[in-house]
Structures are given as C-alpha cells and as structure tokens.
Amino acid sequence: MLRLQEAVIALTRAHISNTRQNTTIFSHRLALFLCTAAVLPGLGMSSSKAAPALQSTWQGTVSSDWSNPLNWSDGLPNASMFVALIDPSRSNLTQIGSGTAAVADKLYIDQGNQLTVDNGGSLTVSNFLSISVSTSATPPSGMMSINAGGRVETNGLYIGDGRNFGSATVTGPGATLTVNLSRPDIAQNRFVVGAWGDGVLFVNNGATVNAGGTGLIEVGADYNNRLSTGVISIGSGGLSGTINASEIRFQTATSWIGADFTDAMILNPKITGSGYLVKNGTGTLTLEGMNTYSGITEIKEGTLALSGQGRINNSSAVIVDGIFDVSAAASAQINNLSGSGSVVLGSQALLISNAAGTFSGDISGAGGINISSGVQVLSGNNNFSGGAGISQGARLQIGDGGTSGSIVSNVTNYGTLTFNRSDELTYAGIVTGPGAFELLGSGKLTLTGTSSSSGNVKIAGGSTLQLGNGGTTGLIGGTNFPGTITNEGTLIYDRSNALTWRGKYNGTGEIIQAGSGSLLLTGDSSAFAGNTTVKNGQLIVGNSQGAGKLGGNLLVLNGATLGGSGAVGSGTGSEITISSGGTLSAGNSIGALTINGNLKLAAGSNIETEIAGDGRADLVNVTGTAGIAGSNLYVTTIDPETSYQDGKTYRVLTADNGISGEFSTAVSRSAFLDFALAYNSNSVDLKIALNNGGIDPGKPEPNPLFTTVAGTSNQFATAAALDTLAQTGSSLALYNDLLMLTAEEARHGFDNLSGEAYASASGVLIDQSQFVRGVMGSRLQQAFGGAPAAPIEQLSFFAAPRRVSSEAIDYVSPSSLAPKQTPYTVWGNAYGTWGNQDGNGNTDDIKSSVGGFVSGIDSVVLDTWRIGVLAGYSHSSFHSNDRSSSGNSDNYTLGTYAGSQWVVSNNAALNLRSGLSYTWHNLSMNRSIAFPGMKDSLSSDYDASTLQLFGEVGYQVKMSRAVFEPYANLAFVRFKSDGFDEDGLTAAALSVNSATTNTSFSTLGLRASTDLQIGNTAVVARGDIGWRHAYGDVIPVSTASFVGSDAFNVSGTPIAKDVALIEAGFDVPLNEASKVGISYNGQFGSGAVQNGLNARFSVAF
16 A cells, blocks of 8 residues: 555545555545644644734635635735635635635645635635645545636645645646746745645646746655655546646655546656656556656556657666557667557667566567666567667566467577477577577477577477478578587477588487488587487588587488488497488598497488599498498499499498498499499498490490480480590599489480580571572562562662562563563562471470571563572571570571563463572570589580572463462572580580581472452452472481590481471552561471561562
C-alpha cells in the first residue's frame, strides 16, 4: 500500500487509476481518518508564523454563497484579508458561483471544508492558498474543486498542507488553475502537491493548470525529515486536460503521475526527481520533455509516446502492458523493459541500458534495439527489422523456456545471444560480432542466415541447433570461426552446398551431417567425445594439408560419405562404422585419412580411392582393427600424368591391429580398366591394368581400347585416333580422362570430341549456295518478261523495263523483243531463310539460317542476249545442339550471268539462263567439350570458298491470262575450306586439314503466274514447284587430328539428296512507280526442311 504517513485513504468516486500491487488509489471524494490531531491554520509548510489579525472565517449560516457577507464571521473577505474555511459543523460548504469574483490575501481550506468554484466564478489569492483536510470532518471535505468555466489564480499553492491530506480538482472545459511563480517577494511562492501532508491534483476533461514564472510543480516533499506523497492525476478515466509548466519535480519516491484518459494529451514539462508514472486508459500520453525521473514507468493501457526530445532514460523500469511508442523521439533509451504490450520503434533504435526484465509483448518497426548492460528477455514475437545490438557483458535472450519468443532482425553481438524455447523455431537473421551464442531449452533452433560471428557457441543438453534447412545458407560462427562450439545437445548441418568450417568442437553431444552438400572440418576437434552421424552428403575431416580432427565415434549411413585427409576417432574404444550403402573416401584429391580407433565396413559399404602419378593412392590408416568383409573398393579417378598401358600397383588400406575379411569387389565406373587386389595381414594393395576386350590387332600397333565401345562410324574414327594419343603431357591427360568413362559416357565423349560440326558447316554453305543461283535465274526471268519469277527491285537508266505478263502477246521473234528492253538495269534483291537438316544416326541434326542481299547490273548484248554482273553479302549461322557446337559465316559474292529467249510461236518461247559465281567465306566456330573429368571451350576462325555455275532451259507457254513454264536446271558447286588449328586448353583442340567438296544438283519443275483483278487492284499471283536431286559429295567430310594423335575422318550432316521445292507469292502495285510483294519459299525432303519469307518494296525511277 502507498503510505501517506498520517492517512489511509479509500476510493469512493472519481479515481486515479493505479492498480499496481501494494498501491493505494486516491479519489476525488475521500473518507479521511487522521491518526493525529488537526494542524491549525498557519502551522503547515505554507507558513512559519501565526495568521494575521485581519481575517474572516467561513460560517455558512445562510447559504453556500461566498459572496453573501452573512456567511462569514467578519464580513466578506477582501484582497488584504486572511480567510479560513475551517468549520466542519456548518451545513453549507463554500461555493463561488457565476459572476462572483472572490479575493483573498491568504486562503486556508481546512477543518473539513470544501471550496467549489463553478462556471463563471473566479478566485484570486494574492499571497498563497493552502489545502488540507480536517482530522475528523464528516463528510470528508477540506478540498478545492474548480469546475468547467471556473478560475482560480494564486501566487502560491500547497495541496496537502499541515500534516494533513489535501486535494484540488480542476475539471471541465474552461476550468483553470493558475499559480504564478514569479513573486520571489512572497515566501510561499511555490506550487506543491503533497506539501507537509499528502496531496492530489486532479486535471480532467479539458481543464488547464498553469505554472507561471519558474514553471516548477513540486510533487511530494521532504519537510523536516517527514516524507509526503504527491499525485498528479490526469483524466480520472474520462478526458485529459492541459498542464503548462516547465518542470514537474518528484520530491519523494512515493510520488507519481497517473494518466487515465481516453483521448490524446501532450505533456511538455520535463519530469524530474524520484517518483514514477502510471499510464491507464485507452488514450495516448505524449512526453516531450527531457525527463530524468528515476521511478518506474508503467503503461497499463493505451499509449505512452515519446516525441522530439521526450525521454525517460533514468526511469528505473519500463513496464509495458499497453503501447510504448518511440517512433517520433529524437532518441530512445530506457533502463529495462518488461510487460506484455507493444513497443513501436518506427525507425528509432531503442537503447536498453540496464536490462533486467522479461518482455512478452511485441517490438515492431524499421528500427532496432540495443542492450548495453544486463539481461533482456524477449518472450514475444518481435518483427522489428533494424537490428539488435548487444554490448559486451550484456545478454539478449529470445524466449524464456516456453513456446514463444522470436526475432526476425539481424543481431550484432558483443555480449551473449541466447535462445531458450521448448519447441521448434527458425531464425533467418544474420549474427555478427565477437559475442557468445547460447542455446538453452529443450527445443530446436534452425538458423537459415549465414552468420559471421566469432564468439564461442554453447549448445545445452537437450537442445538442438540446426544450421541450414536444405538450402545454401545457415551458419553460426562463419567459415573462419576461431572459437569453439561446446556441444552437449545436438548440432545438425543441413545444407546443399559445400561448406568449410575452421572452428573446434568439444562436449559429449551429437553432430549430424544431414544436408546433401559437403562439410569440410579443418579445426582440431579431437577433444569432442560425442557421436557423429553422417546421414546425407559428405563429411570431410581435414583438408589437403591434413588439418582437421574429429574425436568420438562416427557412423556413416546409406548414401552418405566420410572423407578427408585428417583424423577421426579418439583412439582405443572409438568406433568408425560405414553402413551398407555408405562410403569412406580418404583424401582431398590424393591423401590419407587416419582412423584413431577401429574401422568397421559393413557388407555393401564402399571405399573410394583416387590414384596419383607418384605411386600414391588415397590411403586409409587405421590405428586399431579394420573389418572389411563384403564391402566394395571403387576407383574414382586416376592420375592424368601416368600411363597405365603397362599396369600399376597402389596401397589403399593399412590397419595396425590387423585386417579381417576381404572386399567383395574392386571395380570402377571405367569401361577400359581392370582391377585386382592383393591382401596382407596389415594392408591391401590395388593393381590396375587396361581392359582392351581381348583384341590383339598385331604389333607394333597399340592395342585398340576406345574403339571397343564405339557405336557409329564417326565414334569409331574418333576413338581410333584417341587410341593413338601420345602417353605424355596434355595428350596423356586426355587419354586418362577417357579411361575413367563408362561405355555410354565414352560414346558421348567421342561425339563431343569429333569436330563433326566442321563437316556439317560445309554442307550448310553448299546448300545455301542455291540462293545466289536463284537470284540470278529470277533476274533473267524478269528481264525477258512473261516468266513467273519473283520481281526484283530495279533501277533503270533509261525507260522503265517492259515486264511481259500473262497479257503479253505478239511473240514474233527474238529481235522483236530487243528494242523494247531497257539497255541497262540496276537491280537488288534481299533473301532469307531458316532450316533444319536431320542427322542420320551417325551425325547430329544441324540447324541453320541465312540472310543476304544481292545487287547487279545487266544490259542487252547482241540483240537477243542479256548479260550482267552481281555482288552480294550474306550472313549464315548454324548450330548442332548434341555436339555443343555453333558457328557463323560472313559470305561475300561476285558473279556473272547471261540469258536469252527465242519466240517459237505467238503463245510460246524457249528460255535459256546461266550463271557463274564465287563466294568467300569467313567462318567462326565454337565448341564446348564436357564429359566426366573433362571440360574445355574450343574456338576457331578459318576461311573457305564456294565456286558454282548453273544452266537452265525453260519452255514458256501463254494460256489465256496465265503463263506456264516447265524447266530443267543443272548446277555444279565446289566448296573448299582451308586448314586451321583450334584454340583450347587441352589436347582436345583439333588440327583440321583443308578439304574440297564437289556437289551437283539437278532440278525439274514448273513455274506459273496469272493476273488477277481484286476490286480495283491488279494482283499478280505466281508459284513454282520442283524436284531437286543432289549428286557427288552429298556427305561432307572433315579430316582432323588431336594433339599427339593420328588423323581421322568424320562425316557431317548429309546434304538432302531429294527435296521438293515450293514457292508462292503475289505482288500488288501501289502506283505506276512502286509496288509491294510477299513470297514464301520452302524446301522439303527426307529429314530436310527450309522455310523462307520475303517482303519486298520497289520503286522505279
């Protein structure tokens, strides 16, 4: 209970809400029972001498009206009169009503009386006003109430004077209490709530209290070693008021401010001293002063906010069961935090300087918290994101052993970060700093953030710490962790990537490698005396320098691997067990793994070994016994610098106290190696030889090896060359990479290495030569008119050329056409297509595209002939997906063409067309080599050329509005490529020889065109269908060699032998000088498809 020295006070009406345990609640109307005699007026803190002679005492004989002189002992008081309201026996208490302006020099409210100032009434006390309660008054009185519209002004106010309790209530709109504190000439020029006795000031419902001058309101007092309690109550459960002051000073630790209202209030004065503050009600109290009070701050309901310079740094404790809002504060600092409410940070960082509490509420906002000393427990679910800082010597604890308590923010830890829960929790934040990390409780904590903290880690018995959740993050201590994890519980690694950890373990708990990735331990954890289980992925103890030790027992389960070049086990009594399906893989590259204890390889378990060129292999050294019955020995890699054509022997296992049993098998994934084992009492040796399938083609040729698994002619040719690779340098490295392949992998490797794309690229460019031939033929068809060729853009030096359409007539003789033709014509044509040629089982598909432009000039020669020259550029691209090859070519062309036409009747003519061209090719190729054990990126730039010529005969016939022309075409193409060397890092880079490919094409087909009238628009529709057959070198071949091998021939994707040719299009004139057109051309054969689409716009001028 709050002790008021001489009084015990019980609540009867409007109250100060403070239901803290052992605390009394003051009330507006009070039943007061004093334990001592009453203090007469003038004997309290307000006065040190007897009352003046001129005074009037309230009698209340007529009414309650102050302004009635009959109610006073010596007449109506005036400004120089001492006034006492002390007589409790009168039935009428004192009231200053509307229109009454009461005055007094000094005013005592005592002996059970009560003064009420109502709306429109005022009281001015020129000296001071003292309020205290009678020792025996009934009903309780001795108080002052200022109601709505009432006003009291004085130069000094003492509430609870003369050892007695007193109260003043200011309530309602317009109610005003003003204490002028600028009169040093008045000895009692003070504003004291709880002077010599205990006192309460109520400020409610829009009322205003003003402390002028120095602006100091004193709450409580230490008077002659007598401690009194003062209380400022704001709101009393309704609306708040206003307090205008510069400072509210608690003079005693039992004094306090109670805020209990439903609206919002700003309290500007700074609050100092040793008292405390209690916030009740649903409203918001905002503190803007630089407060230094040292008592507690309790937020039971509603919101307590700090704004600007508002602070409660020195408050001994902050108990938040409502809302504590620091978002608008310039800075935010408290001593400690407890309760179950909410803390709103905004963007602020809340400093907890002397933490000692448990906060079960939530802290939110973009800001953070900092713990500078003590222990702060957060058992709520906190979602602030601005970080948590822990200073040296301080502790932040998440959870209190139950099922709640979490944070999402990162933590900078220079002290101790503790998690203590009984259930599962995932923390995705990042922990940094040199502080300690501690896990308590019976729950499981999963860390998915990759932390770089460097302090020691402690896992208590019964606790489980899991690092990662199947992904690539989740770590405590960082990869360069210099400290120790003391593990008395369970530590789980669950990551899918490779992780190196340099710290140490000790303790007797359990370590579990559960993720699909690898965990490399390079620290000295020989002091660890617990159990380690490898459930998944790889646990690697010791790097290539041998750094890394792990004590205790170890179990490797099905599908998991134990490896490394360090040491496992603690000596005698330690058991290292590899379960069925589990793997023991000593070394990092080549190395030795020491088993300090006994090794047990269950039936169906595996030992993997790699081979070095200096006579070493991965070695398992066991200090105890080794049981290997029924297990398997696998050779995974061999040394790239050692030739195995004459066989090799390696030691793979030793055991100081003996070996029991034998390996079930000694095998490799290789299709080209044989393995045998030799057993001694304390060791096992491995012998390696080539497996050539028993084929002996005779000496001195090397025994065929790689060809034994080839499945196609290209694979066989490539494998035969690989069989001849030199047994030194990069050639030997490539040879040994191939030795470790399965048959299927080897076949893929042969295809990948073959360089087939070079031969296929030749076939693509030979096939694409048709576009230049087609342009020359189309120009000649256009030049003589009547033929259904695709129109070519042209510029005439003289009259516009005559285009004889299906309406052309008067076929008389060749000479009759000559005068109507333009002497010189410049023309241009763009083309483009994309296509695919299927492979044939030996080769891969090849996809290609080409786009280009050809321009030329021609003229009439010898009356009946038209002869011209042309130049062009095109760009080709091609790629073979399964061969991981792609390339492109820039093509530059020069050519000449000639043609003539002989009219055989009015409706028929014989056409002759021919052409010759030469194309220079600048080619680039990129190839990716990838199979187990081998990767390289190869590239090349080389030159090639295409020479071609063609001839065509067509017979043109006019039928009504249509023109038909059956035709026969014969072409010859010679493609030549220069020799070159690929750029690469390995012996897979090819040296490709120069090559020549000769291919001929014959085409039989029919062209047709007709004039159509669509509305007012004349449209020319045309079509072409033909059959093309290829002769000669229809399968392009490339000859190449590897570094240090014989040459070999591989075939490219074949040129389609028989294809159907289709073309269709139309042209529409826009005006006399321009036209637009579109055409499609296609090529279809067995496994061969090409499609092209051209849009044209031409202008004659």
